[in-house]
Amino acid sequence: MSVLKGNAIFGQSGGPSAVINSSAAGVFTEALKSDAIKNVYGALHGIVGILNEDFIDIGQESKKQIKLLRGTPASILGSCRYKLADYDEDPTDYETILRVFKKYDIRYFFYNGGNDSMDTCDKISKFLDDQGYECRVIGVPKTIDNDLAVTDHTPGYGSAAKFVATTTMEMFLDSRVYNRGMIIVLEVMGRHAGWLTAATALAAKKGYGPELIYLPEIPFDFDEMLEDVERIYTKSQNVMIAVSEGVKTADGKIIPESVGKVEIDAFGHKQMGGTANVLAQRLGQELGSKVRGIELSLLQRSGSHIASGVDIDEAFLAGQEAVKAALAGATDVMIGFERPLKGPYECLIRQIPLRDVANHEKMLPREWINEAGNHVLDPFIDYALPLIQGDPQQEKEDGLPLFASFKKIQAGDRDK
Amino acid sequence: MSVLKGNAIFGQSGGPSAVINSSAAGVFTEALKSDAIKNVYGALHGIVGILNEDFIDIGQESKKQIKLLRGTPASILGSCRYKLADYDEDPTDYETILRVFKKYDIRYFFYNGGNDSMDTCDKISKFLDDQGYECRVIGVPKTIDNDLAVTDHTPGYGSAAKFVATTTMEMFLDSRVYNRGMIIVLEVMGRHAGWLTAATALAAKKGYGPELIYLPEIPFDFDEMLEDVERIYTKSQNVMIAVSEGVKTADGKIIPESVGKVEIDAFGHKQMGGTANVLAQRLGQELGSKVRGIELSLLQRSGSHIASGVDIDEAFLAGQEAVKAALAGATDVMIGFERPLKGPYECLIRQIPLRDVANHEKMLPREWINEAGNHVLDPFIDYALPLIQGDPQQEKEDGLPLFASFKKIQAGDRDK
Numbered sequence: 068m069s070v071l072k073g074n075a076i077f078g079q080s081g082g083p084s085a086v087i088n089s090s091a092a093g094v095f096t097e098a099l100k101s102d103a104i105k106n107v108y109g110a111l112h113g114i115v116g117i118l119n120e121d122f123i124d125i126g127q128e129s130k131k132q133i134k135l136l137r138g139t140p141a142s143i144l145g146s147c148r149y150k151l152a153d154y155d156e157d158p159t160d161y162e163t164i165l166r167v168f169k170k171y172d173i174r175y176f177f178y179n180g181g182n183d184s185m186d187t188c189d190k191i192s193k194f195l196d197d198q199g200y201e202c203r204v205i206g207v208p209k210t211i212d213n214d215l216a217v218t219d220h221t222p223g224y225g226s227a228a229k230f231v232a233t234t235t236m237e238m239f240l241d242s243r244v245y246n247r248g249m250i251i252v253l254e255v256m257g258r259h260a261g262w263l264t265a266a267t268a269l270a271a272k273k274g275y276g277p278e279l280i281y282l283p284e285i286p287f288d289f290d291e292m293l294e295d296v297e298r299i300y301t302k303s304q305n306v307m308i309a310v311s312e313g314v315k316t317a318d319g320k321i322i323p324e325s326v327g328k329v330e331i332d333a334f335g336h337k338q339m340g341g342t343a344n345v346l347a348q349r350l351g352q353e354l355g356s357k358v359r360g361i362e363l364s365l366l367q368r369s370g371s372h373i374a375s376g377v378d379i380d381e382a383f384l385a386g387q388e389a390v391k392a393a394l395a396g397a398t399d400v401m402i403g404f405e406r407p408l409k410g411p412y413e414c415l416i417r418q419i420p421l422r423d424v425a426n427h428e429k430m431l432p433r434e435w436i437n438e439a440g441n442h443v444l445d446p447f448i449d450y451a452l453p454l455i456q457g458d459p460q461q462e463k464e465d466g467l468p469l470f471a472s473f474k475k476i477q478a479g480d481r482d483k
Numbered sequence: 484m485s486v487l488k489g490n491a492i493f494g495q496s497g498g499p500s501a502v503i504n505s506s507a508a509g510v511f512t513e514a515l516k517s518d519a520i521k522n523v524y525g526a527l528h529g530i531v532g533i534l535n536e537d538f539i540d541i542g543q544e545s546k547k548q549i550k551l552l553r554g555t556p557a558s559i560l561g562s563c564r565y566k567l568a569d570y571d572e573d574p575t576d577y578e579t580i581l582r583v584f585k586k587y588d589i590r591y592f593f594y595n596g597g598n599d600s601m602d603t604c605d606k607i608s609k610f611l612d613d614q615g616y617e618c619r620v621i622g623v624p625k626t627i628d629n630d631l632a633v634t635d636h637t638p639g640y641g642s643a644a645k646f647v648a649t650t651t652m653e654m655f656l657d658s659r660v661y662n663r664g665m666i667i668v669l670e671v672m673g674r675h676a677g678w679l680t681a682a683t684a685l686a687a688k689k690g691y692g693p694e695l696i697y698l699p700e701i702p703f704d705f706d707e708m709l710e711d712v713e714r715i716y717t718k719s720q721n722v723m724i725a726v727s728e729g730v731k732t733a734d735g736k737i738i739p740e741s742v743g744k745v746e747i748d749a750f751g752h753k754q755m756g757g758t759a760n761v762l763a764q765r766l767g768q769e770l771g772s773k774v775r776g777i778e779l780s781l782l783q784r785s786g787s788h789i790a791s792g793v794d795i796d797e798a799f800l801a802g803q804e805a806v807k808a809a810l811a812g813a814t815d816v817m818i819g820f821e822r823p824l825k826g827p828y829e830c831l832i833r834q835i836p837l838r839d840v841a842n843h844e845k846m847l848p849r850e851w852i853n854e855a856g857n858h859v860l861d862p863f864i865d866y867a868l869p870l871i872q873g874d875p876q877q878e879k880e881d882g883l884p885l886f887a888s889f890k891k892i893q894a895g896d897r898d899k
Contacts, residue, residue: 083660085653112662141656148661229882233788236884237501240557241785244499245564246528251781273883344760361780365667369657372649373788375882456882466645466791466872467689468652 070103071201073174075390076122078110079142079209080180080187084223085230085374086382087179087209088136088143088471093386094177094207095125095133103394104175108478113147113180114187118163120170120478127476135471137379138461140369143473151187154194161194168195168202171478175203175393179386181210181221185401186425192399203393206401206421207385211368213262216427217419218403222385223368225378225454228266230370231255231363232455235270235277238361239307248304250296250350250358251277254343256367257311259283261431263367267309268443269451278306278442283313284430285440287322292346293353295441300356312342322346372468376457381414388416412453486519487617489590491806492538494526495558495625496596496603500639501646501790502798503595503625504552504559504887509802510593510623511541511549519810520591524894529563529596530603534579536586536894543892551887553795554877556785559889567603570610577610584611584618587894591619591809595802597626597637598842601817605837608815619809622817622837623801627784629678632843633835634819638801639784641794641870644682646786647671647779648871651686651693654777655723664720666712666766666774667693670759672783673727675699677847679783683725684859685867694722694858699729700846701856703738708762709769711857716772728758728778738762788884792873797830804832828869 077094079087091109098107107125110116123144125133136143154161167173178188185206192204208215211227235253242251255264261282270276278299281287292308299306315321323341347360385402392402400418407413435447462469493510495503507525514523523541526532539560541549552559570577583589594604601622608620624631627643651669658667671680677698686692694715697703708724715722731737739757763776801818808818816834823829851863878885 079660083657115662139656140653142660145662146660232883234782234786236886237556237785237787238781240555240886241499241781244495244558244562246531246561269883273881275886359780361782362778363782364775364777365654365657366650366777366779366782369653370650371653452881465689465868467648467685470652470656470691 071174071203072103072105073172074106074108075104075175075177076108076110076117076173077177078113078116078179079144079146080113080178080184081146081148081209082211082368083141083146084209084211084368085140085226085371086222086378088139088141089379089382090179090207090209090222090386091143092133092136093383094390097387097390098175099126101390101394106478108171108173109144112145113149113178113184114151115147115149116144117167118160120167122478123473123475124478128473132471132473135462135469137383138371138459138468139471140371143471150183151190154190161191164191165195165198165200168200173202177205177207177389177393179207179209181212182215182424182426182428185421189399189421189425192421203396203398205389205393205397206424207389208401208403211263212257212260214260214428214430216424216429218401219406220404220454222378222382224262225375225381226370227256227263227367228269228451229375229455230367230373231263231266232269233373234363235267235309236273236275239270239275242307242359243305248300248356250300250354250356251307252343252347252350252358252360253277253307253309254312254360254362255309256363257283258313259428259430260313261311264309264311265431265443265447266451268447269455272448276307277309279308280442281308281310281314282431282436283311283315284433284436286317287314288316289349293350296350297354300354310342310346314342371461372459374459374461375455376460377454379460380457384414384416392418487590487619488519488521489588490522490524491520491591491593492524492526492533492587492589493593494529494532494595495560495562496529496594496600497562497564497626498784499557499562500625500627500784501556501642501787502638502795504555504557505795505798506595506623506625506638506802507559508549508552509799510806513803513806514591515542517806517810522894524587524589525560528561529565529594529600530567531563531565532560533583534576536583538894539889539891540894544889548887548889551878551885553799554787554875554884555887556787559887566599567606570606577607580607581611581614581616584616589618593621593623593805593809595623595625597628598631598840598844601631601837602841605815605841608837619812619814621805621809621813622840623805624817624819627679628673628676630676630844630846632840632845634817635822636820636870638794638798640678641791641797642786643672643679643783644685644867645791645871646783646789647679647682648685649789650779651683651725652689652691655686655691658723658775659721664716664772666716666770666772667723668759668763668766668774668776669693669723669725670728670776670778671725672779673699674729675844675846676729677727680725680727681847681859681863682867684863685871688864692723693725695724696858697724697726697730698847698852699727699731700849700852702733703730704732705765709766712766713770716770726758726762730758787877788875790875790877791871792876793870795876796873800830800832808834
């Protein structure tokens, strides 16, 4: 196969994570050393940056700053929640992308995100192919939710799981110091799948975690929960409950919907948050006990200071492998992970067709959840534990994190 | 002076912190090696444990577990919020304490807590003295609020401040990834004083922190805040606001009181929490923008995984020095810290009469707050920075914290 020469562009999309920038570092490092790729561009705010020709020249950034990305949370290039219309409905954006790609001779397109982003990737890939414009399109996986299909797990999950498990252990101890009853309702992110909420079971396994775990995989019933809580509270006066923000009652409603209206975003997703407080208030009313609702909010997805070393390395690897795959001729795939069926944990790379990932969601297997649907079983512990190992790689200055800071020189500016 | 021989008891009181157990380790380590002290007891749930003769024999715990206390948050012995009545009102508790102390030959009483606990200490000390019962009573300081009088700072503060500053930096980045406006209202603990909320200024100093900081030291005015927020939002579409849970309007009401009833605890203190959500909702209504309220809740006071090494060491030192002071004849004092007026940071020990600490509160100096009353100035940064240095000392197992676990053998049981 002949070498495809041209420029590369990379974009970040969807909710950020503690390690999405580590994937960026992987893409940048690998792409910058390739002979086939002349310029490496970073699209600001994902696809929106491409549509607006708002992108920067990564070649102008220092090696030191690119290295610091490994300990810098959120998205160095900015993210977006922009939904590309179907081509048949409205071809405008597609035509713009083609025009921009031609203008900048973009032959490599790397896009880092979750299943919505893989859908965007897939649509662009198909369109460019239909137009006969040669461009290698590779998805780089990212989501703290860990709900991407086919891949064993997703960069971002291990670090968020480590934050959740560690702080759950700490809060568990904290919440039980008084000689009086206390119920904690801990709300963890996860729109449709319970992977991150299940990470509280890692804390429980150590003896410092929730007695009850409610996941979106199981329809939520307040009365059943009340019964569960009452039973434990009567015995020990202390209950810790972990609940996913995404739990839904049998009629498909998330908990905050029971007390008011909930906003809808560009992808038609409901805005999350508030579940813990709603449940805490109801439990307090029903049981007359002290109840505290705690939402892990942005902390759980930006906690670079307690990131998993394994996750940081794998995120970087995913970025590197995306570039290697593209240079070797792959396109229309996402880099995914696989682990050996037997033996010690290992992270094996595989390429997954974008269409197999786009808009699918991987749920926690039912057999990893207990029969009552209110806790998580050991197979999950075995699955998750290898993903949270290793120290964070955040450089410090004055005892505080040292974040990467980019010059962000607009592409083309240096020729002016 | 003759050596006072007998047994020692130690108790923990008030809200826990990431390093209160490090002080316990300091007391235990020092007391266990003293010849004058025969048995070292730990009162379960502070003064309540003494009243109920519910205490354990620390001599039965292993050195390894005592060492693990340095990385174990919350209170290994349990805490309480029990208010001792004035002797003139009701002498019952005092008489019980005297009886228990005589029964167990307690000649050393170490009590770890904030200003309420120092008041308890002071009352007991005076009573025992009046009764002619020789007992050395020493307070060991503790509070994430940092509002204890006379002492330069208090163990627990540095670690909480480090958690707050670090996660604020991370959330700051996370909250600005999208190409749309976002207002964050971050609620930090601090019932009466703004020390911990001010720690968000450490993040701001690094370029990743709140544009606006509201402290309990300055009367809170919603309209002024709205003006502040609107001004910044119009310019940059992004605002991060740090607000203390203890901010009060001119009529002395905390923010959650404006929307409903607030519980009162045993000390007559209002139950905190909910400020961020109330303010976020009001800002959203007024500005029509996306606003997210975030409460750092129990995470900020139990975050051992990101504790300050300096704080852990100083907490341990305070415990050690309490024992040394008592053995040297001191009583009715709290161990406090002082720093040199000039030159590099150093932690000097001084003894402070309990009555000078009991029920007083140390506020952030007005001159460390900007004129508008909505941010914090450099003298605070210089004050706080030395307190957050050094790595946490949390041992790990499977990538998760390894906490101390006590056998908790009841005092006297081994003789049975």
